[in-house]
Amino acid sequence: MRLLWVFFRIGALGELAYRANFFMQLLESAIELGTALGGLAVVFSYTTTLGGWLPDEVAALVGVFFLVGGAIRLIVQPSMEQLLESVREGTLDFTLTKPEDSQVLVSIQRVEIWKLTDFVLGIAVIAVALTRLGARLGFWEIAGFAGALIAGGIIVYSFWVILASLSFWFVRVENILVIFQSIYEAGRWPVTLYPRWLRIGLTFLVPVAFATTVPAQALAGRLSWQTLAGAFALAVLLFFVARLVWKVGTRRYSGASA
Amino acid sequence: MTGIQDVYRQQFKTTLASFIQYRASIFIWTIDRILEPLIYLVVWSAVARATGGRVGGFDASQFAGYFIVMMLVTQVTYTWVMYEYEYKIRHGSLSFALLRPIHPIHTDLVDNISSKLITLPLMLVAAFVLVVLFKPAFSPPVWAAALFVPALLLAFAVKFVVEWTLALSAFWTTRVSAVNQGYFVAALFLSGQMAPLSLLPHSLQVAASLLPFRWMISFPVELILGRLSPAQAAAGLAAQGAWLCLGLVMLRAVWRAGVRVYSAVGA
Amino acid sequence: MSQKSNRSDGVFPLPPKRYSCWMESSDAIRVRDLRKSFFVTERESGVGAALASLVRRRREEVTAVAGISFTLKPGEIVGFLGPNGAGKTTTLKTLSGLLHPSAGEVSVLGHTPWKREKSFLRQITLVMGQRNQLVWDIPAGDSFELNRAIYKIPSPDYRNTLGELTDLLDLGPLLRKPVRNLSLGERMKCELAAALLHRPQVVFLDEPTIGLDVTMQRRIRAFIAQYNERFGATVLLTSHYMADVEALCRRVIVIHHGRLLFDGELGALVDRFTAHKTIVIKLEDEGRDLARYGDVISREQGAVTLRVPREETPRVTGRILAELPVIDLTVEDPPIEEVIERVFAGEIS
Numbered sequence: 001m002r003l004l005w006v007f008f009r010i011g012a013l014g015e016l017a018y019r020a021n022f023f024m025q026l027l028e029s030a031i032e033l034g035t036a037l038g039g040l041a042v043v044f045s046y047t048t049t050l051g052g053w054l055p056d057e058v059a060a061l062v063g064v065f066f067l068v069g070g071a072i073r074l075i076v077q078p079s080m081e082q083l084l085e086s087v088r089e090g091t092l093d094f095t096l097t098k099p100e101d102s103q104v105l106v107s108i109q110r111v112e113i114w115k116l117t118d119f120v121l122g123i124a125v126i127a128v129a130l131t132r133l134g135a136r137l138g139f140w141e142i143a144g145f146a147g148a149l150i151a152g153g154i155i156v157y158s159f160w161v162i163l164a165s166l167s168f169w170f171v172r173v174e175n176i177l178v179i180f181q182s183i184y185e186a187g188r189w190p191v192t193l194y195p196r197w198l199r200i201g202l203t204f205l206v207p208v209a210f211a212t213t214v215p216a217q218a219l220a221g222r223l224s225w226q227t228l229a230g231a232f233a234l235a236v237l238l239f240f241v242a243r244l245v246w247k248v249g250t251r252r253y254s255g256a257s258a
Numbered sequence: 259m260t261g262i263q264d265v266y267r268q269q270f271k272t273t274l275a276s277f278i279q280y281r282a283s284i285f286i287w288t289i290d291r292i293l294e295p296l297i298y299l300v301v302w303s304a305v306a307r308a309t310g311g312r313v314g315g316f317d318a319s320q321f322a323g324y325f326i327v328m329m330l331v332t333q334v335t336y337t338w339v340m341y342e343y344e345y346k347i348r349h350g351s352l353s354f355a356l357l358r359p360i361h362p363i364h365t366d367l368v369d370n371i372s373s374k375l376i377t378l379p380l381m382l383v384a385a386f387v388l389v390v391l392f393k394p395a396f397s398p399p400v401w402a403a404a405l406f407v408p409a410l411l412l413a414f415a416v417k418f419v420v421e422w423t424l425a426l427s428a429f430w431t432t433r434v435s436a437v438n439q440g441y442f443v444a445a446l447f448l449s450g451q452m453a454p455l456s457l458l459p460h461s462l463q464v465a466a467s468l469l470p471f472r473w474m475i476s477f478p479v480e481l482i483l484g485r486l487s488p489a490q491a492a493a494g495l496a497a498q499g500a501w502l503c504l505g506l507v508m509l510r511a512v513w514r515a516g517v518r519v520y521s522a523v524g525a
Numbered sequence: 526m527s528q529k530s531n532r533s534d535g536v537f538p539l540p541p542k543r544y545s546c547w548m549e550s551s552d553a554i555r556v557r558d559l560r561k562s563f564f565v566t567e568r569e570s571g572v573g574a575a576l577a578s579l580v581r582r583r584r585e586e587v588t589a590v591a592g593i594s595f596t597l598k599p600g601e602i603v604g605f606l607g608p609n610g611a612g613k614t615t616t617l618k619t620l621s622g623l624l625h626p627s628a629g630e631v632s633v634l635g636h637t638p639w640k641r642e643k644s645f646l647r648q649i650t651l652v653m654g655q656r657n658q659l660v661w662d663i664p665a666g667d668s669f670e671l672n673r674a675i676y677k678i679p680s681p682d683y684r685n686t687l688g689e690l691t692d693l694l695d696l697g698p699l700l701r702k703p704v705r706n707l708s709l710g711e712r713m714k715c716e717l718a719a720a721l722l723h724r725p726q727v728v729f730l731d732e733p734t735i736g737l738d739v740t741m742q743r744r745i746r747a748f749i750a751q752y753n754e755r756f757g758a759t760v761l762l763t764s765h766y767m768a769d770v771e772a773l774c775r776r777v778i779v780i781h782h783g784r785l786l787f788d789g790e791l792g793a794l795v796d797r798f799t800a801h802k803t804i805v806i807k808l809e810d811e812g813r814d815l816a817r818y819g820d821v822i823s824r825e826q827g828a829v830t831l832r833v834p835r836e837e838t839p840r841v842t843g844r845i846l847a848e849l850p851v852i853d854l855t856v857e858d859p860p861i862e863e864v865i866e867r868v869f870a871g872e873i874s
Binding site: 261264265267268269271272275276279280350351353354356357358359360517518521522523 | 563618621622623624625639643644646647649651658660661662663668670671673674675677
Binding site: 024027028031032034035038039042043045046047048049050051170174175176178179182183185186188189193194195197198 | 282283286287289290293294296297300301302304305308309313314391433435436439440443446447452453457458459
């Protein structure tokens with residue numbers, strides 16, 4: 001935890017000098033948000049519900065999308081991209097010789113501080129959407145939301161680690177991380193809309209559903225405890241799989257670069 | 259064999275060879291290109307289901323047809339020069355292009371076409387799969403089918419010229435990503451990628467027709483889906499031609515100005 | 526020297542060529558009072574200044590080249606010497622058309638470089654030490670074919686030139702390998718070959734041997750000399766390595782702070798800028814004190830190195846030979862590096 005704070009500070013201080021970047025990021029995030037909400041507006045000009053979801057519920061989903069996306073782009077994505085680079089260039093050696101757990105180190109090694117805007121915007125959108133819904137958020141809803149977010153976070157993080165670790169075996173695929181980023185776009189809409197085969201893919205193959213739709217379902221008061229339990233189970237499972245893949249991968253890397 | 263055809267032939271061989279080395283990466287990029295129209299297909303089909311089957315002249319199977327064709331047309335007209343030029347100018351690799359006795363646009367054009375040749379088979383397979391899964395409605399009138407290829411080629415030409423000119427904004431600003439983003443957001447809505455243009459508010463439809471966006475992607479799609487009358491199709495082709503000429507004029511002017519700026523500062 | 530005609534090929538027509546009457550038709554390169562300044566935005570550190578810079582940019586003018594003039598005749602190999610930031614690369618880029626000057630006149634093979642006329646570009650080449658024009662993932666041979674098409678090299682000429690370059694540079698096994706698999710030295714050889722396939726009449730080399738090992742540096746130097754002999758190309762080369770200049774260039778242009786300090790033969794450079802010579806003496810009797818003959822620079826392994834004013838050298842040498850038991854005596858110029866360094870450091874002007 002202390003380590004996380006150190007890296008965070010380093011990343012933040014480095015970027016703080018570039019105020020212009022903050023405004024650029026704000027602009028960029030605002031445009032993205034505008035695009036997402038604009039799409040919503042067009043769709044909902046023709047219908048009042050979408051697969052059982054109300055407009056403001058889908059808006060809340062968009063908020064969750066930005067929230068989780070922001071958290072990913074803040075730490076997970078930059079660190080994993082750095083990992084890919086260091087595997088390619090052999091500089092992972094430096095990390096592996098440090099006295100801290102290597103997986104932890106590579107996971108927090110880079111922080112893009114200005115992506116916090118996504119995170120904040122996401123929260124704002126959720127807040128506004130929930131107010132418009134007049135939602136009464138009881139203890140269980142909030143707990144469900146928090147739980148779903150945590151489970152979703154662990155699932156997504158583990159997925160990224162597995163994806164990035166594939167670079168130990170396939171060196172030539174530089175844009176392997178793009179797989180998640182492309183498919184994550186599907187998370188802007190409720191996964192329940194998609195045909196069955198796509199829903200399964202988005203739940204188990206590339207776990208976007210657990211990142212966005214499930215927490216949003218909690219907010220909309222629609223989360224069944226089975227889904228939540230399933231999320232936690234998957235989180236635990238993926239976490240261990242990721243750890244295993246990491247360990248095997250680093251062993252292979254060390255063997256290969258000797 | 260001398261002349262520009264020879265350059266094209268050689269450049270084509272080199273680019274193709276390079277891209278084949280990166281086929282795994284290209285495969286991953288292609289997934290993105292398949293996913294985007296797929297998501298909108300599903301969403302709009304859901305909207306159609308929710309409103310009793312039809313939305314503004316489209317039912318679910320027509321939406322399927324629209325987005326599958328949109329996927330292919332978007333792929334054929336796809337350009338990434340805007341990202342490329344920011345990189346090139348920042349890393350000074352544009353200097354090499356400037357030292358050669360041919361205009362850099364030729365290389366970019368060949369690059370573009372050869373990558374399409376690699377990705378198109380995959381796209382066609384994806385389209386086939388989607389057709390099986392979503393059973394789209396598709397019955398183009400014969401004359402529309404005949405005009406489709408010219409319309410498609412013109413669309414590509416317009417898009418390429420416009421985006422190449424915009425790419426040169428990298429000569430003047432380092433914040434090209436902002437320019438890119440603004441452009442692509444506009445394109446998402448106004449070129450029919452997010453929804454058929456006829457479903458957008460009227461003001462946006464007008465904007466899409468006055469700007470080149472409709473003529474870059476939406477027009478060929480509308481044409482082959484049989485949603486245009488012959489008169490409208492003819493007008494559309496004329497609009498494409500007009501935008502192509504305008505685009506070429508601007509390209510030349512902006513290129514000259516850009517080289518002037520670049521050669522004042524260098525890299 | 527044949528000038529290619531102003532054909533319009535490719536997509537866009539060319540602007541007309543203008544002949545300047547001050548240039549002799551036998552000059553390959555003519556530079557008159559070249560000046561080049563850049564505008565650099567300045568910003569102080571700190572949050573306040575950062576915010577201020579979003580609103581208003583402060584620009585400062587940095588002069589890279591402050592009025593230099595020189596002429597090169599066809600077939601000359603000239604070395605451009607100067608420390609970093611002296612203006613060498615700026616000048617080279619201006620001569621190849623990548624930069625246009627703030628003031629002054631430049632003519633290369635009768636053309637104004639920054640007009641970038643196709644007929645001009647076909648007759649020159651620029652090789653930059655650290656940067657590649659070869660396509661990374663494919664064999665060098667394929668990049669050569671691409672250049673053949675771009676420069677419209679007729680097939681027989683292409684085959685001949687490629688053959689000669691392959692011989693001179695020992696390229697045989699390298700042509701089939703993807704460029705990314707070549708070592709740094711092999712890559713440089715292929716870069717040079719690619720740049721010379723169209724037999725340009727003017728060759729600009731920007732730090733061509735940088736980063737290479739000593740053997741490869743010697744090979745490249747030998748190649749450049751052979752190429753110049755065989756094809757009569759005018760070569761303008763910049764380098765940090767004195768060895769490059771010494772080996773290749775009879776004439777040297779020294780540039781510092783954007784100004785021309787010296788233009789002439791390498792030997793004359795040493796003569797002009799050094800006031801001293803060094804005498805290395807080996808004596809039978811090692812303990813002798815030589816301070817009265819000159820400054821003792823070093824004393825090692827039985828050899829004493831003396832520094833003596835240039836004019837005094839014959840007299841002092843005579844005295845030493847007459848008065849001391851000398852085994853061996855050598856009179857040397859100070860190493861050129863030292864001379865150049867001291868020129869740049871402003872100790873001599």
